């Protein structure tokens with residue numbers, strides 16, 4: 001991890017690409033007006049990374065908001081990091097075209113990071129054995145776009161260790177990033193250490209438990225000790241493990257609050273106390289049954 005100016009920290013991915021450790025999540029952030037308000041607040045306080053996906057149906061509005069606002073902050077496309085994801089509907093033969101469609105929506109000519117969103121194809125059963133071949137076919141198309149410079153880094157989302165091992169066994173370009181649900185009630189210790197051993201950066205989604213974890217007494221207690229907010233504690237909990245975060249917020253004050261985490265330090269015991277009694281909870285989809 002390196003300090004990037006005074007604003008934020010970055011991680012160098014396994015192919016040399018630099019990625020901010022904290023970005024703005026945009027799931028359920030829709031409409032040009034809402035995107036513009038959120039992106040304006042984010043750029044102003046220092047965010048340089050934005051996470052979207054074809055299934056969020058907001059790539060066009062995010063692209064327009066960025067196009068309009070980057071000049072206001074003296075920024076260019078190359079100053080920011082944009083991630084998008086392949087829709088499960090396009091897993092398989094449609095992957096290459098789907099990526100190019102997303103780029104057109106965003107009005108960009110490259111992605112900093114492009115992820116396979118889900119290891120299974122939409123409309124197929126989770127245990128359908130064709131899912132594996134569809135993942136491989138998508139990855140090959142993404143590798144071609146990587147070789148041509150259209151995607152700067154490749155990754156996957158919601159992959160288990162099994163899916164990742166299969167991918168490492170067949171790929172030309174190894175994944176640089178795994179994006180998964182990751183928070184104190186789903187600490188994924190084994191997956192994190194597997195990723196670290198294999199040079200894959202783990203990026204957390206739903207770090208705030210979709211807002212639910214902000215109400216937990218353990219989290220509020222540690223926040224009180226530091227005079228900070230529950231959201232900042234949860235984000236720091238992931239960042240201190242070298243895990244990137246992409247909290248989603250709509251209100252400008254929340255977006256700013258979520259970015260002010262760099263000076264905060266948690267002790268090991270405070271971080272462990274947040275993990276509760278070890279009962280795992282998922283707020284999003286569970287990929288363990290996908291063949």
Ligand SMILES: NC(=O)c1ccc[n+]([C@@H]2O[C@H](COP(=O)([O-])OP(=O)(O)OC[C@H]3O[C@@H](n4cnc5c(N)ncnc54)[C@H](OP(=O)(O)O)[C@@H]3O)[C@@H](O)[C@H]2O)c1
Nearest residue numbers: 025026027205206207208209210211231247248249250254
């Ligand atoms: N790869 C995947 O399958 C996948 C799955 C889920 C999410 N993601 C990505 O990860 C991002 C984050 O995950 P998420 O959206 O599921 O949930 P999250 O970031 O854990 O939580 C978002 C919720 O917390 C609230 N919130 C944020 N900051 C707050 C603050 N400082 N104080 C109080 N409330 C606050 C937001 O409220 P408001 O919005 O109302 O302000 C929103 O309801 C997504 O937006 C998306 O980009 C990826």
